[in-house]
Amino acid sequence: MSAAEETIRPKEISETKSKPILDRAVEFLSSVRFGVVLLCVLVALSMIGMLIIQQNVQGFDSYYASLTPAEKTVFGALGFFDIYHSWYYNFLLLVLSLNIVLASIDRFPGAWSFVSKPKLDASRKWLLGQKQSAVVEVTETKNEEVIAESVAQAFKKNGFSTKISEKRGNLFVYGESGKWNRLGAYIVHVFLLILFLGHFIALQTGFDADVRLTPDSNPSQQEQAQAPKVTDQIQLIQFNLDKQERYNVQLPFTITCTEIEQKLIDRNGSIEINNTLDWRTQIKIDDPEYGSTVADVSLNKPFEYRGYRFFQASAITIGSASEMTLDVIPQTEGAQPLTVNIKRNGETNLPDGTKIKHEMFLPDFSMQGNQLTTRSADFNNPVAVLSVTPPNGQTERVFAFANKLPDNAPINAPKAGYRWRMASFEKSPIAHVLSIKYDPFDAAFIAWYIGGFGLIGALAFVFFVSHRRVWALIDGEKNEIVLGGNTNRNQFGFEDKFNKIVSALDPNFVPQTEE
Amino acid sequence: MQEVQNLQDGVIIKEKSAKVSNPTGWQSYLPVILAIVGSFLMLGLRMEIGAKFISDGALMMVALAAYILAALFQLTNLYAPSEMARKIALWSAALGVFFNLSSWLVRWVAAYEREIGMLRAGGNPETPWFFRYIPFANLYDLSIAFAFGAGFATLLFAHRKNFQVLTAFTLPLAALILTLARFIGGEFIDLPPVLDSYWRPIHVGVASLSYGVALVCFAIAVMYLIKDKIKIESLAIFSSLFAVIVFGTISKFSVFTEFTYRIGTFLPNPTAGGKPFSSPFRLEIPYVGAVLAFAGILLLGVVVSFLIYLYQNNEGAKKAGHILLKLAFVVQIIAIAFYVSGVKAESNALAEIKSQYAADPIQYVIAGRAIAEKQQMSATEFAALTPAQLEQGAKNYLDQRGDSLFLNIKTNPVEFSGLLTALAGTFFVMLFSFRTEKLRERLPSLQSLDGLMYKTASLAFAGLAMLLITGAIWANESWGRPWGFDSKETAALIAWLTYAAFLHTRISRGWSGRSSAYFAIVGFLLVIFTYLGVSYLLPGLHSYA
Secondary structure: OOHHHHOOOOOOOOOOOOOOOOHHHHHHHHHHHHHHHHHHHHHHHHEEEEEEHOOOOOOHHHHHHHHHHHHHHHHHOOOOOHHOHHHHHHHHHHHHHHHHHHHHHHHHHHHHHHHOOOOOOOOOHHHOOOOEEEEEEEEEOOHHHHHHHHHHHHHHHHEEEEEEEEOOOOOEEEEEOOOOHHHHHHHHHHHHHHHHHHHHHHHHOOOEEEEEEOOOOOHHHHHHOOOOEEEEEEEEEEEOOOOOEEEEEEEEEEEEEEEEEEEEEEOOOOOOHHHHEEEEEEEEEOHHHHHHHHHEEEEOOOOOEEEEEEEEEEEEEEEEEEEEEEEEEOOOOOOOOOEEEEEEOOEEEEOOEEEEEEEEEEEEHHHHHEEEEOOOOOOEEEEEEEEEEEEOOOOOEEEEEEOOOOOOOHHHHEEEEEEEEEEEEEEEEEEEEEEEOOOOOOHHHHHHHHHHHHHHHHHHHHHOOOOOEEEEEEEEEOOOOOOEEEEOOHHHHHHHHHHHHHHHHHHOOOOOOOO | EEEEOHHHHHHHEEEEOOOOOOOHHHHHHHHHHHHHHHHHHHHHHHHHHOOOOOHHHHHHHHHHHHHHHHHOOOOOOHHHOOOHHHHHHHHHHHHHHHHHHHHHHHHHHHHHHHHHHHHHOOOOOOOOHHHOOOOOOOOHHHHHHHHHHHHHHHHHHOOOOOHHHHHHHHHHHHHHHHHHHHOOOOOOOOOOOHHHHHEEEEEEEEHHHHHHHHHHHHHHHHHHHHHHHOOHHHHHHHHHHHHHHHHHHHHHHHHHHHHEEEEEEEOOOOOOOOOOOOEEEEEOOOOOHHHHHHHHHHHHHHHHHHHHHHHHOHHHHHHHHHHHHHHHHHHHHHHHHHHHHHHHOOOOHHHHHHHHHOOOHHHHHHHHHHHHHHOOEEEHHHHOOHHHHHHHHHHHHHHHHHHHEEEOOOHOHHHHHHHHHHHHHHHHHHHOOHHHHHHHHHHHHHHHHHHHHHHHHHHHHHHHHHHHHHHHHHHHHHHHOOOOOOHHHHHHHHHHHHHHHHHHHHHHHOOOOHHHHHHHHOOOOHHOOOOOOOHHOOOHHHHOO
16 A cells, blocks of 8 residues: 555545524524515515504494405404404514514624724735725835824824724724714614514503593583593493494593683684694593692693593584673663673672573574474574572573574573673583593603604614724835725715825825716 | 825825725705705795795796706706706706795795684684694695605715716606696695694604605616616516506506596685595596507507517517507607696586486496495495485485586596606606617716615615604604504505615625615605505595695
């Protein structure tokens, strides 16, 4: 056997061990590729939810009625009518969150190395391979340290922090800016996860409800408005396909509506939404634990109390009045007419001691038998119904109409020694609807303010800042400075910066332009 | 290579520099600076002069003209390089942005004066805060702002000389948006009270700027594909399919099914200067449907021919495709001409409706259904309505209000703008197929375009994130529901997720270039769906927008 052959030994075949299944699963779950697939699936499901009307959207009931039985069955079974709350949608969000966490953990060490172990030196070949590079020949020099210092100054003037190092007999100048940008993506994901988690907690621990309230003390007005003045219950709405189910939720306190107001654009116009500047509801909260609180709730100005946020939602547009001005004409000859103001539920006195108490307001007066009612919600024939008690006399019901009625009309006859007319009134709806959001842990605030603003800030940091690095190899043997640089973002801005560095070394430097 | 004596520290430096792009200073931002500053001067003038000043609508039309002029000159510069054409294009673009923003600012003042007038006339001494009137109340306002966002972003990126060609691609799209705005109509609406929040300018302002950046990203993607030597015939296939889809879906799908096109009708608004109301009756415009159907068939022919060319390298098919494309372009123009002349010629909408519906009574049922849907019936009540009841309901409506019905180009702004966009798509594909190699030479390098595409996609992504978050916070402050998967919220989320996928594919798969370009195009189409499709096609909270 020859010596050569003696040295030839068969190579041992090594068996490549396959990774444990758990490792492979984690690797798969943490891959960005898988994350992109999840995003695409999320997009597809969201599109389905957009194109198939969801059960909590107005118009769902007529849409649902127009579907064939097969569509109802299939869409219903697949959960398409409430897809965003379906188990698979939530599961997808959970897996996506997990993917974000695992991918971040997987990639973080690489990103951290940019911060903790910067690349201070590089070979000439590597430098010339960068997107921005230049070779500067040095024809006369004092010493390499001086050149390195010049280069470092040029770097510093352009916003880079510098380090001078030596390797293999060469001096290197390293400059960088924005190194923390390498961690920007992780900061983005942290805030995104805060947003997801906060919103999830808010959904699980809170609920939405609403309540109708009227400031009117009169039971018939409350009946007409279908709204109480005082309540300790709110109505939670749950959607079940084309049915809306309402459940009463007990509050730990009582709400009393003390006044409602509607600011109108045209005070002589209607109380419809297109003539409205704002609605305001004044409520009084009586809490056995914390006492009484008075609060105003108006549009875009909610009121928060013990985890309950009260929002001005809408109004029941049956006409009413929050304040009335009455012309009171005495029947005594020579006496001067009087003008008095009276608020809703309020009382006032005339100079002679006659007491006037507000009973109710009807926008379009009508009588059905003995029952006072309104023909419509509009101010067609408005009347203030008052209880008037003259001194030493009996209480009488008085109707003060806004429209001029004939003097001999029985309903317009003088009462308690006066003829009554409503000169003007401040229009108001009969009741308001407040929507209530219960969020005991302020999770929505954490999600959207902290998570949301944090996400915006982090995105701004990621996209408006970049990690820029420049190197200069000072080669004493070849009498040259080899410059190279790269950035992880904003290549054009970095090009300009690099050119400025070279220009700082040579004011006559003229960059080539791309035509 | 330059050799220069540099006395600094006794170092003499010669250098050879590698690849660089245009150096820039603050002077390169002069067009955009002057446009913005000038707009605020216009605002000052408007506040000084008052209602006699040029109207916001007129300023918008001048902006539209300036954008078109800029695009024309830049296209001229692309095909026949001329420094003068380049400069005219740049400064026309700046003028366009100036007039666009001026229109928006002047509208703000006009809205303020209008409502103050109404308040005083109604005896209300209150003076609401100025931000209540910021023009972000309806789709018209958003369209003006969107076009401004696109123009502004274009000017910003065009500060580099080699990117000034962007104006040839972005400004025609901005002009289309202003055209849509023109057809939507600039009548002021009464602001829904819930929108009177400081979040509205923030949220909608971010939306318009983000949409504008997304538009620029889309234009860069198209430029990239052209530079990357994608066959123009491939672009023609996409633009033709887009046009066919537009034709197929407008007029409630009747173009290809019935060869008819029906336009909506208006009822006048009793408030002077108020926006007319849409009526449930649609009137057939003669010849439009048939001509559009013919154009659709020609475009399908274009698709088939070019597919054969692409897959079998059949030059005959290519030639046939180009002939069909030119024919389709002419036929589309004819269809639009019939549309406009048909609307203008119609003087008695009621008589025409009765005549048409007598021959096609099912139209009464369709109109009756639209009337019933607005009557807040329960699902059971609605389902119980018979065709005869629906027909009678429609006839009753006509008897009561039919005399007031009228036609106007503005009744179907989205459909008409869709037709114009389809026409523009056909035109540009024809243009790109002319001296394509010359065009490719004049475009920036692939590397530059890819870098800019990434940059604009990142900005669009960040902008859409801000849009979503500010919207959620506003919703949380106004009605306690930060996220309810409303159609517009979801559409914006989908667009944002698409850009997120785009950015992450660059990280994970190193996708750049063509793949990124396709993503950018899809992302922008989703943005357009968010901006327009949701408001007109889907119900929800944002339908007023």
